[in-house]
Amino acid sequence: MNWLAATFASSIGKKLLMAITGFFFCFFLAVHLAGNLTLYGGSDSFNSYAAHLHSLGKLLVVAEWGMVLFALIHIITGLTLFYQNFQARPQRYQINKSAGGRTLGSATMPYTGVLVLAFVIFHLLNFHFVDKSQTTIYDIVSAAFASPLYVILYVIAMVVVAVHVSHGFWSAFQTVGANHPKYMPTIRTLSILFALLVGLGFGLLPIFISISA
């Protein structure tokens, strides 16, 4: 095998792929959240943000395809890891207790990951692959969140994302080797804060919109 392929096929190499793509998605979440904050400004501010984004043209297309690629890497590698890890213990324990290392986030990574994937597809179908020639994006969003079912679904999804991120964020640091006795406690705290930020930041939006509508 080629040395690069061998590196990424190894257990640590796969983790590196997860960490790098994971970092990227954390960055994406932050940017996405910053953009979405314009929703609090109402219809005009959000629509102008959308228009500004679309004015990027080809750049946006590249970013979108890049994201698809990263998503594929993250998903395929994640599923491979899940399968291999399952194989690594063919006979399970009858009684399984944690020594306190696992968190809700770490214990549910593969499951929250799959849920997030399902949500992302749903989300894209809702707001991305829709005909925007007759209406503005703000109208689409506010129409969607007029339904309490959508609000509940989105809030739950954001909780799932937050749980996923709560482990993913610090875990990516650990995987790339950024563990230092002086900084690691801060990184772990940041991980929780970032998860809260993502959860609350995104999660409150549907509620805000459904109320303000």
Add this chain to the structure above:
Amino acid sequence: MLLDGKVPTGPIAEKWDRHRFELKLVNPANKRKYDIIVVGTGLAGGSAAATLAELGYNVKAFCFQDSPRRAHSIAAQGGINAAKNYPNDGDSIWRLFYDTVKGGDFRAREANVYRLAQVSNHIIDHCVAQGIPFARDYGGLLANRSFGGAQVSRTFYARGQTGQQLLLGCYSSLMRQVGAGKVTLLPRREMLDLVIVKGHAKGILVRNLITGELERHGADAVVLATGGYGNVFFLSTNAMGSNVTAAYRAYLKGALFANPCFTQIHPTCIPVHGTYQSKLTLMSESLRNDGRVWVPQKAGDKRPPYQIPENERDYFLERKYPSFGNLVPRDVASRNAKQQCDAGKGVGATGLAVYLDFADAIKRDGRAVIERKYGNLFEMYEKITGEDPYVTPMMIYPAVHYTMGGLWVDYNLMSNIPGLFVIGEANFSDHGANRLGASALMQGLADGYFILPYTIGGYLAGSAKLNPATSSPEFDACERAVQERVNRLLAIKGKRTVDDFHRQLGSIMWDYCGMSRNNAGLEKARGLIQSLRAEFWQNVTVPGDEKDFNQSLERAGRVADFLEFAELMVIDALERQESCGGHFNEAYQTPENEALRDDEKFCHVAAWEYKGTGKAPELHKEPLTFENVHLTQRSYK
């Protein structure tokens, strides 16, 4: 018959160098034609197997554990001695040599001990190169501490886990050779017999402990590094699996067993607390650097320690040995603790314990300092006893720890059977009648890294190449005998378990052949052992199958050998009508109750030859001459 230790002539400081020159060499290209069996993978066996493979020999390494890294050398806590004189406090090869000969109560072979002191420095160099994380001072240089009664700081250490680090160092060297294909690793194998062809040791018979199959292995030489026989006492600081079987089987095949009665009782162990107890745990004797040993002055004083005022305590070691105080050698400290307990001053529920008190040290240095020095030991004590030694004084009592006796070897570490080499605790050579602290690790590694690899070449180059097929009649006969013994053990189907017999044997040995001995007790013990052995072969029950992972069968074989070997210990103790080091016969003591040697009659190694079942073994003597150290009464006043 007088034995010849084959000590080279010339001044003691030149003997080893000259001998290395005089030894015949095996041509580097020829080394790969020789197979060597190494049994045991502790410090001695592991280092020997790795080094022999580095030289180019084909090595087969055997151990009964699941991995070579489990060998009980791993449990050594305190440290390893070397005559580096890094602290500039007056140490030298000569001083280490002198201390070791004196510490051994003048019952070791001078030339061997001098060589040990010489190579001690190379061991440290090699271990550091292997990546062993020894303790260092702030400047990055190696740290030393004083240990076990030495008046210089010559002990190198890695926290309280020196043995672990040294063993993992030689384990890693061994694994490197396994990876390189020069060592074949055969774990979970127990050696059950030695195969002798035309008078030379040429193979072993082992039982595969997983499948129960008997396996034959042939070689050009056999190295036994199978440790000591402390478990003859049932309770000891040895690992549960430590046993005498390999050494005893070699004895039955004609190898001489030297000084079996020399056993070391370590003073600082956690006391026995119940009949179900399976082993004793050692607390490093480094604790005696800061802990003060005491008992109540009044016999039968059952008050808790904090209620006993200072003036009603007897710090007996400090009182009797003002210059060494709590740091007297192990045998002296142990015997004194026993004397206090025999006088009814023992403490704790059983009355078989003395206090080791850190209150003064904590007051003087602060808890933080004591915690840094002994934190892991205090934690271990608390785990086992449930008491906090920072608050309540520790309770300690002596326990069997090390056996100085072992198979007789000459200066080349070869037994009287050509081709059978014995190294580490399994041989008898370097510690005399008492081993000093931090010297066992030194001896194991000296034998394995720096002595055996030279001397085995001398044997191989000097004798005709003869590595018989394992289908030879000698192997056939051996396997038949071993198979028959296994069948016998399984067929008894009696009422008592193996451990039950072992426990009873242990208590006989502890009572009559332990810390202090007398002729009447030894005679009695001999009878008790004989009748217990007879009962064992009538009434033991060994469940399970032969061709299986059968731990009861493993233990049964070991205990059967202990039951025979115990009698040899008693015979040796009876023969040695003097007291020296770890062998204390009550009839021979100074007015101050110290061991009284008889250099006229007993300045020799007693090596026993097996003469057949039911026959008395024959005694051979190797006279010990001391040309460089004067025979004196040991005094630690």
Add this chain to the structure above:
Amino acid sequence: MSKHINLTLKVWRQKNQKEKGHFETIAAPQISTEMSFLEMLDVVNEKMTTEGKEPIAFDHDCREGICGMCGAVVNGRPHGALKGTTLCQLHMRHFNDGDTIAIEPFRAMAFKVIKDLAVDRSAFDQIIQAGGFISVNAGGAQDANNLPVPQERAELAMDAAQCIGCGACVAACPNASAMLFVSAKVSQFALLPQGRPEAARRALAMVRAMDRLGFGNCGNETECEAECPKGISISNIARLNREFFKASFGSSIK
């Protein structure tokens, strides 16, 4: 002070690697709280032996927490629930009268059951064979003090070197990963100047051996660190990752 408790054991019994195992319920009456866990098993085994039953097979040797040979999963926790303790050092005073105790072997693809609670951990030896050493032959070393090692580094190396190779990290890991074990050895040598010349080769070879032997992948769940009887830190895993990346992308070794 010593007292006696009555326990019920649910022990995994498995004749050999091939046959299926099952739980057997065994009474353990009148157990002194001063006993260690393995002494409790001894007592149970003695009773079973005299009753003509086959005793429970379990690995053990030093019984002072350093050889790494013992270990079983007790009530879902490798080496039991007490922190920083091997099974042989776990004492019965941590259990209560009437408790039911489930005892299972360490379970992983790479650790096959030999019998009952005894498992085959030779995979660990194979990982060390791949590179867990410094290539130095006996005899050629320079004076030990010619190579100063900063005290902090030596202490960090010692922290990692304390690993006893018991396999509790693998047993505790939800993914049966051996990363803590591998990282402890890689770290010990990576931190010391003696280990640097071979650092790249070592990291690559040991990780590849680990992958080949069927251990799972590290998910940074940190159960290993929480369960390790010697308190080995996951900062070693981060160091292993760094060493692996340096070796993969920065060295010329393929």
